[in-house]
Amino acid sequence: MIPHAPIGEPGSSLANKTGSWRIYMPVWNAELCNGCGTCETFCPEGVVHKRADSDTFIADYDYCKGCGICAHECPKDAIEMILEEK
């Protein structure tokens, strides 16, 4: 049974993996990236994070929709949008 109205519990949108909407995938070039964090600031989904193992960044591809704002905003052109083909 579903509830009478579309009402969700906190955090339930995590079940909706919007990464499947993506056509272009952002990929960080660690050599060009200066670690400024502009990509993290501008990501409208809040899915860009600093990598644990280096000073560069990565997206959570379960939820990244591939909008490309991070690549557009990057002052070092360190993010390439790569067509994902399956």
Place this chain on the structure above:
Amino acid sequence: MTGKLKSGRQVVEGSYAVAHAVAMCRPDVISAYPITPQTHVVEDLSQFVADGAIDAKYINVESEFSALSALVGASAAGARTYSATTSQGLALMHEVLFNVAGMRLPVVMTIVNRSMSAPINIWNDHQDSMSERDTGWIQLYAEDAQEIVDMTVQAYLIAEDPEVSLPVMVCMDGFILSHVFEPVDLLDQKAVDEFLPPFKPVSVLDPDNPKSFGMFVDPEYYMDFRYLVEQAMDQSRSKIRDAARRFESAFGRYYGDLIDTYHIDDAEIILVAMGSLVGTLRDVVDDLRSKGVPVGLLKIRAFRPFPADEIAEAIAGAKVVCVLDKNISLGTGEGAVCTEIKASLYNSDVSVPVIGFVIGLGGRDIPVSTVQRIVSKAKDVIKHGIKVESEFVDLKHSLVSIGT
């Protein structure tokens, strides 16, 4: 104007009667944007609030879209909510109407029925609310000021029933009912309190127990939520009947449930209408009955949910049904009530000719003589069959060329 509430039997304006009935229902939040001919309803209510005559929050907004949007939040937070609008204002609410119904919020809203632009016109027909018939709102239509009062209280009982949990439009004809002064039995607060319990929402928007209302739903679940609204509409049929009977027990007045009938038992000709036009038709039926014409009247009180079974049963013995529509579904050549009655009969055992009359648009008067001409046409259909399935009544031949 004073905000002190009147009581007992009074000669009041229809708009005051509505505002008084709303006040007796103890709304927590009212939000509306003034628009002719709804203005007096919300002026009276804002005066009541300003004078402290009722304990409600009145939210002033910049548009009808905002008025209904404010009530989405208020209703989700557990408030009993009210708005009123008409015509272009209702059209501006269109998007929010779907949200209120889909989120299952029991908002009650008076629609003071008025035509749609263009050409701009402030007078009565039913085009505004009829154009919102697929939004998931229950739609009730009142015949006179007393019925709009009684229907408003019943509307909250129906809307807030947990098995319904849907918004209700209570429709009254602009000017004809909103601006006319009639004797009205104003409702007593104690009696309304006994009839209408406080609103107990199924789910509440609460910062201490956060939930998301109106969630995104993907293709896997969307249709099921739409089905639930349809199911709730269907469940509202018995609640509308119960509310009418419970109201009768409490206040002594009964108007029928989803439909009302007048002299239909042996009627060969049945006139169908909604709203204040029904009052005119009662006089025509009385007059023609006194001359031996077997004519009867079917009044639709609930257009949503559509009373298909009740209508089929009521007209089963008739020889012709005349539907008087104060709206036009452009491109079909007829009003929506006519279309829906014909559609609901198509697979039934009832086979009665149905003819449609688009009538009274933009406040054009509907005199008794016009209704008598419609009855004459009905007699022709009994004798010779249907020649014209639907027509615009009383067009000006000097302005438009008619037919081909």
